[in-house]
Amino acid sequence: MYKEILQGIENIAVWPMISFVIFFLFFLCLLWYVFTVDKKFIDEMKQLPLRDSETANIKTIMP
């Protein structure tokens, strides 16, 4: 069954190229993002795991 569906796809050879371009562009954007993003925001994100027990819990359970 899957063969019939897949055989309908034309120009399959161009797929790897497209996917590489998608990946590469996404990766460039990602690099650009992490180099330009506001440091304050990153610092805030960094603190998330540490903040959960300090601000959210009524009862701290640290021994």
Place this chain on the structure above:
Amino acid sequence: MELDRFSYDNKVVKAFIIATVVFGLVGMLVGLTAAIQLFYPIFNFDTPYTTFGRIRPLHTNAIIFAFVGNAMFAGIYYSLQRLLKARMFSDTLSWIHFWGWQFIILAAAISLPLGMTTSKEYAELEWPIDIAITIIWVVFGWNMIGTIIKRRERHMYVAIWFYIATFITVAVLHLVNSYEIPVNLFKSYSGYAGVQDALVQWWYGHNAVAFFLTTPYLGMMYYFLPKAANRPVYSYKLSIIHFWSLIFIYIWAGPHHLLYTSLPDWAQSLGVVFSIMLIAPSWGGMLNGLMTLRGAWDRVREEPVLKFMVVAVTAYGMATLEGPLLSLKSVNAIAHFTDWIVAHVHVGGLGWNGFLIFGILYWMVPRMWDTRLYSTRLANIHFWLGTLGILFYALPMYVSGVVQSLMWKEFNAEGFLVYKNFLETTVQILPLHMLRAVGGALYLSGAIIMTYNLIRTAKAGIFIANEPAEAPPLTKLYKTPASGGWHYRLLEHKPVLFTVLSLVAILIGGVIEMVPTFLIKSNIPTISSVTPYSPLELHGRDIYIREGCVNCHTQMVRPFRSETERYGEYSKAGEYVYDHPFLWGSKRTGPDLQRLSGKYSNAWHYNHLLAPDAVSTGSIMPPYPWLFEQSIDKDQTAPKITALRRVGVPYELNYESVANDVLEVQANEIVANLKVDGIEVMPETEIVALIAYLQRLGKDIKGKKTEEIKSH
């Protein structure tokens, strides 16, 4: 703003922790048994249910899905609630997930020893269990996404991205690889054949390691390591790059499990290139973990939790460097099919997964029971036993792998194989296998000490079933901060879109890898002399699958002189077009069987399967006495043929009605042949069917010239 008061569900986390510990001990014990069977075959106990071929998948499934799986759910349920400042979406779903998963494990623990297996590694469970896995996995995802949607923390921390990627990718892998046609309630045939089945299976197998054993644990590393070290992750920016590049690249690398096989060359090269690229994100993640401890290394000396985590992250780094190196064709030529691979996966399993789990358990249990760890000293003893266990496991296996491989490939001055008898190479490595079992025993004893320590800890404290918490609710009028940038606005702020895009990222690799092999005819050249299996051979093949022969014997002669000299003509893609499922195997504890046809007499096979050691002195193969008592079920002949025709094997129309007659003719021939050698056997005995299959292996192209095979 008014604060919401709510509580975190610790009860389900506790249930998953108990399951983790129990199944961890069971899985390791089964593994130790399998390890001992390889040098003392008597420990196969001469029963069908306890032979290595059935025990080995039980071990891998127990460790992957029961031990690592339950620990993953415990870690995710614990960290997800706290990172999102919300209780799990639905307690009912949590408990359906928990009990459903344990039910699946129970079904696996019963069905695998009974010989119900698809034979595809880490996907051995038969189709009804596959359906159950699908349902429970959806429940897990529903519960998780639901929690994310009703969260009180606007930002999604990077750990949650890893959890989302785990959920969607495992779903895709499981669905695609489990495409199978049922014969009856307990038996199915893979929808794919030969090379295609192998490609799908190792796309699955490789990414099961990636998205079941790695991504959820990376998420947990990003949560628990900062918690245990009490300092934020070294670089959050690096973790963003780590995440996206890892999920983009990992999915492509599956074909590195099939180097030098009949897989088309371009697909092999693709696998190699992406495997090498994988070093970058993997090591980025490892360094991020280790650097988090910057300035806190003094605490690593005192805190067992951190000790376990440091070794775990280091083992992750070792395994993820070794993996890409093993995928270089020149290295793979030596390492593949040997104990080297066993060492490699256990550095990952014992070191990365095991030690991270232990560290997290030592961290979570005292907090959930509002107390201190019962004994730091015992935890330290566990740490050293575990570390020694890993070393005693891995080092002998590395040596064993290289020794055996070199022996397989050694030629004398006259150009003949020095160790023509495969058994010589097996006997040579037995002392190393004994050392490996010592390593396994050390590791297991450490885990037993941990169990005692955790039980005493829990007894000393009071369990907090519902941990109270409060946090402000999210408001609808929220404006995304400019500081977050496009990545945040587009992705992290929108969990559903994020999920879809991660899905796209992993689908791209999967599709490119597989579609061409399915479509382009030149990828699998057909060979006109290759015909479907006869009904008797089909029964024999299913016995071969049931007994798990594929766990020790490959059916893939690689194009090396050392292999063509030993086994015969190298394997061609076209030989496997009717193999549902493929049985190439991944480990040669015994010799390859692809060219077995005609190599030995029927009587030899009869005697060998009854008492391998009597025929080949020193053989570690277990005896199979039950094959001489049990009969094949001829009522299943017709459904088997119908099922295979549905997946594309060209049995003639109405072949079902004559199939059993054909079967009897072939069985009687074998019985008559055995009688010449003084062996009396009933034609419907299972051994007759198995002999028919073994004598068929490689027969199709035997005696034909390479040009003839290639010309079609």
